[in-house]
Amino acid sequence: MQYTKSNMANEYQPPILTVDSVLFALVDDALHVLLIRRAAEPFKSQWALPGGYNASGETTRQAMDRILQRKAGIAAQDLQLVEQLYTFDTVARDPRGHAVSVTYMGLARKLSPQGNAHAQSPQLFPVHALPSLAYDHADIIRYAHNRLRAKLTYTNAVFALLPELFSLTQLQKAYEAILDRPLDKRNFRKKFLALNLAEPTTHQLKEGAHRPAQLYRFKRQELQELERSFD
């Protein structure tokens, strides 16, 4: 930050600043990402992350909230956890000109996107079956997924993807979906309970011709690091 007044007034032309969001949610025990179908060129009618420009005077987080509301009908409080990821800045990423994009990851319990004039049919896609994507958005999603995997192992971030009351089986399936490998049931439960992040409730989940599951609740709904990293 050492540009001078003259730079600001004359020579200096900043790149365009944009914000793109990767919203994750679990649907049927599989990790999904929210995509919208682009209404305009470039990449018209291709699938893309919800994103938009960031004007002077608003923070990137404010821009994110505004854009998600307008383009997907999603409110800031639908996201249990939001984290800035990375700033993508290669000159060629937008065919119209240099656009630097600050990216965010948002985790939600449930997403009910709404279509509108700006973007028809926002829709959730399984991360393992994504359509072809506009811009460098496939890279951004890959980056976000890696970050999520890492966060899951050393923080309590799962809380943001599960309902308030959850069974240990639901929890394990969430981990398996994101880490993309099977976990041992007994070891998983022993380890998770030892971390002491969740407490049993008086509720049970009855959902079929089998023994009902004990429901647990996270003691804290804020991000915290784990004493010992998970898996």
Added chain:
Amino acid sequence: MQYTKSNMANEYQPPILTVDSVLFALVDDALHVLLIRRAAEPFKSQWALPGGYNASGETTRQAMDRILQRKAGIAAQDLQLVEQLYTFDTVARDPRGHAVSVTYMGLARKLSPQGNAHAQSPQLFPVHALPSLAYDHADIIRYAHNRLRAKLTYTNAVFALLPELFSLTQLQKAYEAILDRPLDKRNFRKKFLALNLAEPTTHQLKEGAHRPAQLYRFKRQELQELERSFD
């Protein structure tokens, strides 16, 4: 990235984009950061991170290299490892107007900064004895230090701070300086050697009235994750 042509042409005014760098190096077994004394307002003659504006058409990494060269006489290849940290974007962080700053961490074996017209006396300060800083640069350094601590535990990032040939004592001191706590000598050596990242050389370090130290060399000079995290 959904702004329209009309936004680009008329209404849309992006914030200024800047890049700030946190360069770390070890001096006398203590972690140091490179700071420059600001030549102009605002914060004139206060210490600050080397930074500058990012023009349209250059990547933030290119801007970083250009700025470090111009303001501190440091070349890109003096940095063994560079990593993007975070993008700071609060509206009030620059008194002249909204400036969004993409920040980088750079690790060097040795820094020999050069003063010049743009910034007198770039200088290394111990992270535990920083002067008062311009802007939100104290926050940025704290963020970088946390990231460095984390990187040290799950990657081989130390290689970027040590000379090509190093003794296990030097290595341990580097860890102690950054993690800011003492480590057990025998356990440290056992664990580090088990990771198999370094190999002994035929060289020794003689530097006083005591037994000379075996010198090691990292097998790879690229960042890699450790199988088991360190400490």
Added chain:
DNA sequence: ACAAAAGTGTTAAGAATACACCCATGT
């Protein structure tokens, strides 16, 4: 009674921690 998912313990191997003395060198 049977199908379906919930729930539960033990053993063995590996990793982390705590801890104290001898070694090689220069002066």
Added chain:
DNA sequence: ACATGGGTGTATTCTTAACACTTTTGT
């Protein structure tokens, strides 16, 4: 010979990993 930092091993505790059967419910 002494001061200085370099180098080494073992015992204990904790953590991880592997593994299979019983329980509770709905139909």
